[in-house]
Amino acid sequence: MKKKLALALAASMMLTMSLASCGSNDKPAASSGGAASSGGASSSMASDGLAPKDGGTSLTFSTGGDQGTYYGFGGVLAGKVSETTSTTVTAITSGGSQANVEALDMGDAQLGFVQTDVGAYAYNGTRLFEETGKVDNFSTVANLYVEQVQIVTLDESIKSVADLKGKNVSVGAAGSGVYYNAVDVLSAYGLDVEKDINPTYQSFGDSAESLQDGKIDAAFVVAGAPTTAITSLAASKPVYLVSLDDEHIDKLLADSPYYSKVTISKDAYNMPEDVTTVAVGAVVIARDDVSDADVYNFLYGIFENVDDITAAHAKGAELNLDFAASYEAVPYHPGAVAYFADKGITVNGK
Incomplete structure (x- = not known):
């Protein structure tokens, strides 16, 4: 032609x-x-x-x-x-x-x-x-593109993945890959998704609503940041993402090499500082x-x-x-x- x-x-x-x-x-x-x-x-x-x-x-x-x-x-x-x-x-x-x-x-x-x-x-x-x-x-x-593992919370006292122990945490919708991302991240910190947290299984939108209503303390969201559901939440309340430290990221990458270390800019949700986490590809x-x-x-x-x-x-x-x-x-x-x-x-x- x-x-x-x-x-x-x-x-x-x-x-x-x-x-x-x-x-x-x-x-x-x-x-x-x-x-x-x-x-x-x-x-x-x-x-x-x-x-x-x-x-x-x-x-x-x-x-x-x-x-x-x-x-x-x-x-x-x-x-x-x-x-x-x-x-x-x-x-x-x-x-x-x-x-x-x-x-x-x-x-x-x-x-x-x-x-x-x-x-x-x-x-x-x-x-x-x-x-x-x-x-x-x-x-x-x-x-x-990369999909960052975003651990979203409205509770600024939750500073580390270890702080999720005993908390009500959404680990993604049933049938999604988010659950296994949560399993991997929690395991790197020595936490069991079924024993050490109180898991709920919700979509991104439902997780955002549950955070808004105080029904859960944190939610795993695996998607390209900024994510619509979290952007909408951030429009009404301060949103925080939980950072992963280098020691536990190295452990995670050794066990699961399909992850990569990434940084989410504080501008994504008007946060106080940049956040370090891991990502998979879309x-x-x-x-x-x-x-x-x-x-x-x-x-x-x-x-x-x-x-x-x-x-x-x-x-x-x-x-x-x-x-x-x-x-x-x-x-x-x-x-x-x-x-x-x-x-x-x-x-x-x-």
Whole structure:
């Protein structure tokens, strides 16, 4: 396809996308809700001459809770891919990483967000997937950004993870990867999630409400900071995040190498100081039977329109091709292999 033709097609994509998708499944607002700013022709053609693939289909993108980063950012990504390629993506809410793997396995979704650790659990049949068995009919599309382990509290006397002993603590929604992140962090401090704290199992939004109402003392939230639910809480009350010290971080990394040490800026929630914690990655996965063209288009829609995406959501600033190609636990989809190859990057594919 010649450049002029590609530019003309992309310029008209926003006008024709809704008509092109009328014959597919009904699309909730999330497919373009939180949609990125209009890129027009100038952002639809890559500077290195790449073009999206023809023959795209309609895909369902299973994200996360409606107050988490997965859903907000996923809606922006879905909107931009739909706007600039022949692939239409609809972002929907879900119960989180494990639920997304299960949705892909059952064919209820074609794309999904998953934490790097949960992706490894599924692919190898461990932890969350030990009883149900491994799920390996999916591939990696891209590692998009880091998800910090945020231990949120309104009680400024809770200074350390050790201070959580005997407290009422939300450890994430049932079926999410947050529970095992809580297990890992608490274990590094010699605490048992079932014996040494009073655990509750809540989504990010429910955790924020419980903190607001004084029903819990702290909550584990694993998502890109700032996270919508916590930002809303911080608008009405001072929010504190519990820092991890270097000694216990080193122990955690030795036991669980899929974590990395990170710093959350005090500006995230108007806190008194920066916070040290650990993070996992937020990976997009796809069913193996999703077409190469659709996966290629998903990556094209994101990485050829980073400026537009960043203008619509802060997480866009973290998009980086090298990081996107860095996940090693699950092989990459052939469509992703092709896109990265066109960018001069080699990834391990199926």
